[in-house]
Amino acid sequence: MKRLLLLAVVAGVLAGCGEKSEPTGNEAPPLEPFTVMLDYVPNADHAGLYAALEAGLYEQAGLDVKLQPPPDPAAPLRLLAAGRADVAISYQPELLLARDQGEENIVSVGALVQKPLTSLMALPSGGVRTPKDLSGKRVATAGIPYQDAYLKTILKAAGVEANAVQTINVGFNLTQAMLSKRADASLGSFWNVEGVDLQRRDQKPVILRMEEIGVPTYNELIFVARRQDLDAAGASRLRRFLSTTAAGHRLLRKTPQAGVDALVKADKGLEPELLEAQIKATLPVFFPTVPAREDRAAPSLAPQRTGDLPWGWQEPVEWAAYERWMRAENLLTRPPSEASPVTNEFLPGEGLGQGSRG
Structure with missing residues (x-):
């Protein structure tokens, strides 16, 4: 019944998803598997993903999405590098540390949480x-x-x-x-x-x-993928995943209860009232805000934009400032890689030359 009550909201949310309707036939095409390795057990940070999953949004995008908690919080990037997931949710500093240790083929393809938690x-x-x-x-x-x-x-x-x-x-x-x-x-x-x-x-x-209080800002949680998985087929799946996840967060913004219900269904041990309060507190940082003009990238790094930034946006200048801070603190020791750690290419409405740096 709760899922039926969400249909009206979902219809409006999907309008911004940018997906074209597929022609109907006698049999629906098989869903493409897509595994997401979470950073931790299901919690408020994952509310938009679970809301999208429960509302059937990923299925409508042709994806069979599996949200997989990690066997250990230190494992997501390691499992991704081993090909055990299509995308891993991790932390900006963890990605930079992994790349510094030789995993240069992994790249952040979108921000789940825009600000430090x-x-x-x-x-x-x-x-x-x-x-x-x-x-x-x-x-x-x-x-x-x-x-x-x-x-x-x-x-x-x-x-x-x-x-x-x-x-x-x-x-x-x-x-x-x-x-x-x-x-x-x-x-x-x-x-x-x-x-x-x-x-x-x-x-x-x-x-x-x-x-x-002095620490350079960063994206607390990010979506990480392997570069070798971003061929034509992999890029298509990733674009649909990110676009639909954006729709899941728009649904969450309109109806926080959708995230509460979906998360409690995934983990019966969660406390609904506390979870609702946590989701509502997190909502503002699920969505990007346009930085002040003096903080924006130079035209050679990111073109001047007007209007809203796409969901999942990662500000290249902020990434560069945070990486410089890590180097100043001797947290990173290898010379910077020629391959950027971040790209916005696969976000809704984005593409090559649209603010991508890698």
């Missing part, structure tokens, strides 16, 4: 309201090198000496470290997931977002 977080008892307050405090981290570099950058921007802050590697138990007062703050929790959860539990968290 990683945050510096504290509870009132921690006494941290700004980065300047970190002096003399204990900060829980997950021990991820580039996130440790985030903290170093944040402290430098705030004028706090690095040796004035004690870091504690707690793995992924960041929230518990704050609740138990083992740490005064944490770096690594997502403001749209753990932050929303703490807010709903009336813990009154202080949430400081990376791009607002």
Whole structure:
């Protein structure tokens, strides 16, 4: 019944998908398999994909999409490189690190989440309201090198000496470290997931977002593909996947409950009310915004655009700035590859010469 109620909304959403109707015949053509390796277990970050899947949008695009949680969070890019998926969802820094380690044939083909979700977080008892307050405090981290570099950058921007802050590697138990007062703050929790959860539990968290406290902005979650899979047939499947995923996010924006229902169906352990709050918090960063003119790329890198950017857009200048930051922090050691790590070529309405850099 819920799926039937979505049909009117879906019809309007598909109008922007750009797909042509196929002629009808006695038998529908077989669906083409398309495996997406998720970055983690199903959660609010994946709401648009699950909404598109449940509403049958991928089927209408001729794709049999399988959304596959990884056997381990470190595995998606490795499994993609081995040909176990058509696309993997990963993180911008993880892609750049993988390429630095020799996987130069993988490329980001679209942004799922436009802005950093990683945050510096504290509870009132921690006494941290700004980065300047970190002096003399204990900060829980997950021990991820580039996130440790985030903290170093944040402290430098705030004028706090690095040796004035004690870091504690707690793995992924960041929230518990704050609740138990083992740490005064944490770096690594997502403001749209753990932050929303703490807010709903009336813990009154202080949430400081990376791009607002000194770290160069980046796309938190991206779609990654192998260059050798982007021949004519592979490009067709990828374009349809991204175009339909864009439609799934337009559906989600109109009807967040579509994402809630689809995710709960995929994982019965999810809490619907919390999930709805997390999805609504994430909605703005599922969609690109046009940067201020002075922050835009030079004409040789990306042509001046008018109107909205396509869903999934990746700003080349921001990618270049973030890569420079990683190199300055000695996170990347090999010379830059001639093959760009990012392309917008396969996004809805895009193509060669339309803002693509690779």
